[in-house]
Amino acid sequence: MNFAKKRIKKISRLDIFLNKVKKYAYIETISIVGVFLLVGYFISPQDICFVDKQISYLLILLAIITLFHGFENGLVAIGMISLAMWSFYPEFPYIDFLVALMMTMIFSEFHYYWTRKIKELTVEANYKTTKLNELSKAFYTLKISHDQLEKNYVVKPMSIRNAIESIIATAKELQTDSTNERTNMFYKNFLSLLEKSFNVNSGFIIYKNNTEHDLIKENSSITYSSICEKYTKDEIMSSYLVDRAIEFKQPIYISDSVGEPALKNKENSKFLVAIPFVWEKNVNSVLVIDSMPFMAFNKENLISISILLEYLSITIAKNKTLAHSHKISQVNDEDFIYEYNRLRYISDNYQVDSTIMVIKIDNELQTRKVHEKIKQMLRSLDIATVVKYEKNSFIILLFPLSDESSALGFLNRLKHNIKDFKDKQFQNMNFSVQELTLLNKYIEDDYHD
Template sequence: MQSATLQQQPSKARKSDSKGNVGLYGRLFAPAATRPASIIEVIVGMILVIGVCYLIRPGDPLLLGIDFPWIWLAATVFALRYGALLGVVAGLCVALAWAVFYGDGGAFPTMFFVGGLTQLVITGHFCDVWANRANRLQGVNNYLNDRLVSITNNHYLLRVSHERLERDLLSKPSTLRDAVGYLRSLSASNVQSDPLPNAQAMLEFAALSCQIGVASIFPVARNGLAQQAIASVGERFELNADDPLLRECVEKRALSHLRHIDAQESAYLACVPIIAASDQMTGVLVVRRMPFLSLNFDNLQLLLVLLNYYADGIEQQAVVTQVQKVVAECPYDFALELGRLAHMRQVSGVHSSLVALVFPRGTIGDSLFDQVVRQRRTLDLLWAFSTEQTQVVVVLMPLTDENGIDGYLLRIESNLKTQFDTDLAQAHVAVHSAAVDAEAPGSGLEKLLARCGHHA
């Protein structure tokens, strides 16, 4: 039996922090603050700065008699911190201070204020531009992190599937591919009032696949884990919230088993968190009894992956339903990525595209169709289907605008020219493209298919 200290499955989503690399002092100078709070902070901050200057030089609180205009340095910090608009607010505070302390006599220092306000506008505009770029990059990074989590899970499932197929094909009629399809169908009936739909069926399937004797699933409540199990196999039991193995699982949000608490006693053999790719824990599977030979690294790791895949399916179902409700025959993976890209464009403004290639049936058309399918880029998703007269390839191109579409089509034509001495126009291949619709991705896909002559 293989034994090793289990680490949490790498399906946990990684949250990137756009300011995570600036350190403690960087967070003090560039925090994330809401607009009303920032306005108050700018006004109060400038009052404090001018007040300190007044204590230092009561006769010249704006430090006009010093060679360098130090008062604008504080206003520039606020401009870099919050942007041009609030930088101008800081400048107006300086102008108001001049009216209070210097308004009785003396000429208005025009160039002093013109230069200072110009500096604030330039530095504030710099802040606005780079904050917008940082938000766009944040949206792209979040999408790529989601793709990485999905690819990692699929890769692990594929590897475990081949290993278990070699060992268990004679004793178990189902494969891990069947398990994935079954768990996806269980997640498909998700409703908002039920955070873990079909939990009993899912637990029974996991118990059969991983040889679990007695176990229960406890959902996450507002104040911790609920005391009542929503699904059980074997005899039911009450949850001991103070059990050291359970506390280890909840605190570290990772799979825990007896090896982790060798010096303590526990009534449970293993505790498995149910965590989706968004890092939200919806429940914990508590295993109280299972065969000794089944308590090994591969079996418990497979149990963790099955539960997390089930949790991912619950979160993803709302995104998939939005597309499949309009285009029912759209594949699950294609609909999921289309919904994710639509959300990314809605939040971050990053464009993605759809390209449809319609090939006529025949010897040449079929060869061209196969060649284009083989040319899929790593990040792209393909949906290929056939009708009596045509074959259609719909390519979902993440993070790609119109210029990227032109480059993709030029690469295809260059390859077809080299392989078949023809191009898309000569081969009578129709090309249609569209941007991913941020509001209604399913409707955008439906309109593209209608342009291809395909109707659901």
């Protein structure tokens, strides 16, 4: 029995070595400085730190340690060097010590700005990758809808995407405060959709309960399709497919010798497919297919099912996020609120800021014209929404991972593209994503402290 899975990137020996070095940085620093002093003691006991040599070996040592590990390790090295100077030199070399200390601080400043820039670029790349993945999955869902319409237009004149939206609407109408019960309704309707559209005869979804930090193997619930055989949780978790899918965080399915889905090996496994949904590096749910016709069990259908599962599961996770999110005054656009909270999280944890621009207009027609022009000019990651408070309308624009200069550049381009002089007359103000209180006061025209 062969199981197809994505190739997992192998960590190189260099990466393993660097990770271990960073983990034990202080031990490494103490060891290197100790070896340096030991060599100095044997070569030149009267000049153990080599301060009187033509080449400043001490500064080279401090540069290597501080540039690689940072200020703290540089300070440890300086402390050991100063003790050696105090103990082995007849008169403490103050000038050499102060030069070494000053250079350590300069080296540490280089290390700080370099690592900070790398962190900012990494966060920006991860955010853009996440947005690209979400958009690509939405696009692929639309492609699946087109394929289904082309094949089954007479029998089923409804796209897959519309079916998912119907599932979401049904779950929202559920009159219960239980998050698990709403999630169960999401997945039950999703399994029904798979049965109708992809001939998934039977299957189930195992998903984490409300506790965020629990593992799916320890705290989870199961939703079954209408005719699926019931299994105990131990039977499910002991299955090779499910165990591998959770461990590798990749879809696993029964395959033939060339890696194509094949039912001939079904007798060696309880299940056909295990498709996990990964959210913030944790497995939140796993779709397990128990039975499926031979003609429908192909890679194209499995990819389509995997994309649809992620599309639905992201929506479920998104709703959970919105339930505990920061709120912008008068804004009811869930997509906008969700994106704001994701950027607020990045700003809180990585100090990579984003900018909000608020355009205030007191005329409804002018608001409509300016908003239409803005929609034509928005970049792929930028989003905008319109709210109304008392006599004023507010167009709120969110510029992800961009500073105020980007917002001002957009404002200049907007005014340049608006032809009517009257439509260019409006108030505007920029805010950091951290300035939520001030932003709400601006919208509500509240000058109280």
